[in-house]
Amino acid sequence: MSPHPVGQIAATLRTSRSVLIVCHVGPDGDCIGSALALALALDALDVPCIVGSADGVPETLRFLPASARIVTVPPADPPDASVAVECSTPERAGTFAAALVSARTVVNLDHHLMNSQYGTIVYWDTTAAAVGEQVEEIIRALGVPVTPAIAECLLAAVVTDTGVFRFPNTSPKVLRLAAALVEAGASTHRIVEQVYEARTPGSVRLLGQALATVRLTPDGRAAWTVVTPPMLADSGALPEDTTGIAGALRQISGVRVALMFEQTGDGIRVSIRSRDGARSNVIAEALGGGGHAGAAGFTQQGTLDDVVALTLKEVHKELTRPPS
Amino acid sequence: MSPHPVGQIAATLRTSRSVLIVCHVGPDGDCIGSALALALALDALDVPCIVGSADGVPETLRFLPASARIVTVPPADPPDASVAVECSTPERAGTFAAALVSARTVVNLDHHLMNSQYGTIVYWDTTAAAVGEQVEEIIRALGVPVTPAIAECLLAAVVTDTGVFRFPNTSPKVLRLAAALVEAGASTHRIVEQVYEARTPGSVRLLGQALATVRLTPDGRAAWTVVTPPMLADSGALPEDTTGIAGALRQISGVRVALMFEQTGDGIRVSIRSRDGARSNVIAEALGGGGHAGAAGFTQQGTLDDVVALTLKEVHKELTRPPS
Numbered sequence: 001m002s003p004h005p006v007g008q009i010a011a012t013l014r015t016s017r018s019v020l021i022v023c024h025v026g027p028d029g030d031c032i033g034s035a036l037a038l039a040l041a042l043d044a045l046d047v048p049c050i051v052g053s054a055d056g057v058p059e060t061l062r063f064l065p066a067s068a069r070i071v072t073v074p075p076a077d078p079p080d081a082s083v084a085v086e087c088s089t090p091e092r093a094g095t096f097a098a099a100l101v102s103a104r105t106v107v108n109l110d111h112h113l114m115n116s117q118y119g120t121i122v123y124w125d126t127t128a129a130a131v132g133e134q135v136e137e138i139i140r141a142l143g144v145p146v147t148p149a150i151a152e153c154l155l156a157a158v159v160t161d162t163g164v165f166r167f168p169n170t171s172p173k174v175l176r177l178a179a180a181l182v183e184a185g186a187s188t189h190r191i192v193e194q195v196y197e198a199r200t201p202g203s204v205r206l207l208g209q210a211l212a213t214v215r216l217t218p219d220g221r222a223a224w225t226v227v228t229p230p231m232l233a234d235s236g237a238l239p240e241d242t243t244g245i246a247g248a249l250r251q252i253s254g255v256r257v258a259l260m261f262e263q264t265g266d267g268i269r270v271s272i273r274s275r276d277g278a279r280s281n282v283i284a285e286a287l288g289g290g291g292h293a294g295a296a297g298f299t300q301q302g303t304l305d306d307v308v309a310l311t312l313k314e315v316h317k318e319l320t321r322p323p324s
Numbered sequence: 325m326s327p328h329p330v331g332q333i334a335a336t337l338r339t340s341r342s343v344l345i346v347c348h349v350g351p352d353g354d355c356i357g358s359a360l361a362l363a364l365a366l367d368a369l370d371v372p373c374i375v376g377s378a379d380g381v382p383e384t385l386r387f388l389p390a391s392a393r394i395v396t397v398p399p400a401d402p403p404d405a406s407v408a409v410e411c412s413t414p415e416r417a418g419t420f421a422a423a424l425v426s427a428r429t430v431v432n433l434d435h436h437l438m439n440s441q442y443g444t445i446v447y448w449d450t451t452a453a454a455v456g457e458q459v460e461e462i463i464r465a466l467g468v469p470v471t472p473a474i475a476e477c478l479l480a481a482v483v484t485d486t487g488v489f490r491f492p493n494t495s496p497k498v499l500r501l502a503a504a505l506v507e508a509g510a511s512t513h514r515i516v517e518q519v520y521e522a523r524t525p526g527s528v529r530l531l532g533q534a535l536a537t538v539r540l541t542p543d544g545r546a547a548w549t550v551v552t553p554p555m556l557a558d559s560g561a562l563p564e565d566t567t568g569i570a571g572a573l574r575q576i577s578g579v580r581v582a583l584m585f586e587q588t589g590d591g592i593r594v595s596i597r598s599r600d601g602a603r604s605n606v607i608a609e610a611l612g613g614g615g616h617a618g619a620a621g622f623t624q625q626g627t628l629d630d631v632v633a634l635t636l637k638e639v640h641k642e643l644t645r646p647p648s
Contacts, residue, residue: 164488164489164490165488165489165502165512166488166512166513166516167513168511168513170506170511170512170513171506172503172504172506172507173503175499175500175502175503175506176499176500176503178489178499179496179497179499179500179503180496182494182495182496182499183496187492187494188489188490188494189490189491189492189494192490196575197574197575198575198577199575199576199577200576200577201538201540201544201547201576204535204538204572204573204575204576205535205536205537205538207532207535208531208532208533208534208535208536208537208538209532209536210532211528211529211531211532211535211536212529212532212533212535212536212559213529213532214525214528214529214532216525220525223525235536248528249528250521251520251521251522251523251528252523252524252525252528253521253522253523253524275517
């Protein structure tokens with residue numbers, strides 16, 4: 001990491017003739033909220049700015065008024081500067097990867113555990129609860145006041161990446177940031193209602209089917225469920241409605257690792273959620289994926305039974321590793 | 325309200341020879357956590373202190389180590405001072421009401437909307453998100469450092485009364501208090517895990533079955549589901565595991581009234597949850613039950629189809645009433 005990346009980033013962005021802010025594929029609330037907050041701050045400085053997301057904006061985040069500005073097609077011309085938001089490698093930007101690295105200055109912002117440290121300025125802080133914390137520092141360095149709209153985007157980032165202040169990453173720092181954002185006009189209530197309590201009937205039915213068929217390992221320390229294409233079709237749910245299913249299974253007493261296996265056209269997609277020291281990312285990395293200690297994932301080819309067996313073997317390894 | 329109730333309360337408690345702290349009947353996390361935090365602070369000052377709760381401690385709050393000190397039988401002798409925690413009237417203390425008012429000095433602490441303002445010192449603050457906020461001020465006035473144990477009790481108070489920072493009462497002040505408590509050694513993660521995420525596999529399966537079979541009225545403003553004895557038996561759930569099912573249905577976008585119909589030996593038990601101005605209690609009262617605006621219930625004899633039809637008729641009335 002450079003000595004003062006926040007100051008460097010602010011200086012670069014402020015003087016850029018065009019900025020491209022890029023989300024990772026399958027963007028979450030932290031990524032979208034942070035990208036939009038930074039874009040709104042650059043608007044205030046009259047720095048031309050595009051926000052790109054190869055996969056667009058999830059339905060649950062479209063309540064953020066600024067989300068309408070997000071484009072899904074990369075710009076034709078190389079931007080003056082680009083900012084990668086939580087892209088461990090440029091490839092995580094999907095169809096925006098080439099545009100991202102075509103910029104004169106590439107800013108690499110991330111708080112995840114793995115990052116290849118590409119780019120001109122790397123601001124990689126694994127102690128941040130959300131990349132939104134890092135973006136708030138950049139906005140402060142830019143000298144832009146936190147408007148209600150910026151506060152809403154940053155609070156959406158912080159609320160979603162802390163699981164509404166319930167994950168172990170809920171630090172005093174992130175709670176104080178949330179306090180300042182509420183003071184600036186945002187509301188946790190409104191964000192939670194939009195992100196978590198505006199579900200479609202289909203997504204509720206799909207969650208129901210997945211919970212109703214939960215299975216546990218004999219020791220009760222891992223729980224898993226399967227989502228099949230007929231379940232999606234019968235419930236009327238969308239593919240993105242699988243979000244939250246593994247997390248719901250993690251609420252079972254004694255469960256340290258919760259898994260959702262989803263049959264997709266690309267193979268079996270596995271979502272892992274863990275707690276009590278079990279590391280999701282270690283399980284995912286063993287099978288070609290990645291993520292955080294509490295949440296990770298990967299995709300495997302093979303039959304459902306094979307992928308379940310393979311995954312449960314890695315889960316068992318992680319749950320029985322000697323204490324370090 | 326007295327001019328400086330916090331200072332007065334601290335001065336009184338510090339010099340008391342015996343203190344009785346009293347919870348309301350059916351105590352919640354805010355009440356128990358706040359009462360215990362105050363008791364731990366008085367311990368530090370060597371002020372003899374008893375914490376009483378007529379209804380004991382709910383299972384989900386027993387993880388608080390200090391909860392073991394809570395007694396369910398009032399002391400025989402009048403205490404020097406007593407502190408009522410969220411008791412709108414002395415009667416809300418249940419079997420502790422007489423002991424509460426027998427004290428030389430009665431401190432009445434509350435943040436609820438209704439309070440009869442009994443007692444020697446009234447500290448009633450309806451702007452507080454939790455009575456835990458008020459207790460933290462008293463502890464500060466007592467000059468007692470916030471130990472990890474005190475922080476855990478206060479954070480349990482704050483987390484539960486803000487619905488984990490998602491209710492509209494989630495103010496900058498309560499978020500900053502939470503930050504300080506995490507800094508002092510408490511963890512929102514641990515509290516949420518104990519209070520909300522220690523479900524049985526059976527309760528998760530039952531919730532799944534109930535969500536998978538959700539139905540909506542044609543206008544999408546009411547959602548309902550049915551819990552049958554075979555569902556309870558198949559899932560391995562207990563009757564009390566139906567708690568939360570209607571609330572989960574209320575998360576569907578556009579739904580203002582959510583209902584769970586449960587076939588029991590006593591008839592069809594109906595749980596109602598509502599939002600956006602729809603009044604659960606009005607629906608329940610029309611059918612012989614009662615409750616709050618957001619949550620109510622009743623039990624009816626008859627076939628399931630009849631009770632559903634009857635109830636949806638009342639729901640329709642409530643949803644189409646002219647604005648008042």
